Amino acid sequence: MEKKCRKIAIIGVPCVVQAVNRIRTSENDLLKPFGRSIRLVIGLFCTETFDYHMLVEVLLKKEHHVDTWNIDRLDVRGKLEVTMRDGSLVTIPLEELQGAIRPGCRHCTDFTALFSDISAGAVGSRRGHTTLIVRNETGRAFLQEAITQNALLVGENPVDTSAIERLGRMKAKNVSIDRS
Numbered sequence: 351m352e353k354k355c356r357k358i359a360i361i362g363v364p365c366v367v368q369a370v371n372r373i374r375t376s377e378n379d380l381l382k383p384f385g386r387s388i389r390l391v392i393g394l395f396c397t398e399t400f401d402y403h404m405l406v407e408v409l410l411k412k413e414h415h416v417d418t419w420n421i422d423r424l425d426v427r428g429k430l431e432v433t434m435r436d437g438s439l440v441t442i443p444l445e446e447l448q449g450a451i452r453p454g455c456r457h458c459t460d461f462t463a464l465f466s467d468i469s470a471g472a473v474g475s476r477r478g479h480t481t482l483i484v485r486n487e488t489g490r491a492f493l494q495e496a497i498t499q500n501a502l503l504v505g506e507n508p509v510d511t512s513a514i515e516r517l518g519r520m521k522a523k524n525v526s527i528d529r530s
């Protein structure tokens with residue numbers, strides 16, 4: 351509001367995208383200017399998120415003795431992979447993460463951010479690549495422009511759409527998810 355931004359892009363997990371969609375489609379006069387200013391919404395594939403204290407303080411620090419200030423990245427691919435700055439890897443089975451899942455995520459049924467312009471996530475693509483789902487003309491135009499300007503490289507390998515569909519179905523039914 352203060353900066354009067356008129357060209358806003360938002361990246362978020364599906365529940366964030368749902369909230370943004372409410373703003374974009376609202377008939378409320380106070381919300382309409384915000385809805386018009388949100389020009390692009392990119393939704394991230396999401397199966398759940400974790401409570402910071404439970405994940406970092408309890409699971410990583412206390413139970414697995416991980417020096418969390420030395421973590422380079424976290425990945426969930428059938429298990430939690432913790433890559434340290436020196437390149438070493440700590441792996442933690444998904445069962446151990448159950449207690450850290452945020453309660454609201456247990457009721458969530460949207461895996462791919464259905465209300466986004468473009469959905470993005472690692473599932474279905476090779477390591478180092480990102481799967482994109484273009485959902486409408488806004489998303490298509492943005493993607494095309496990014497490719498034209500060489501801001502985005504298109505991979506050669508086909509996307510494994512069955513892996514995305516499987517997770518999407520499981521999340522829609524809200525059953526416990528096995529991503530192995």
Ligand code: SF4
Pocket residue numbers: 363364365366396397398399452454455456458459460
């Ligand atoms: S799983 Fe949790 S964080 Fe992910 S979209 Fe659903 S509610 Fe949001």
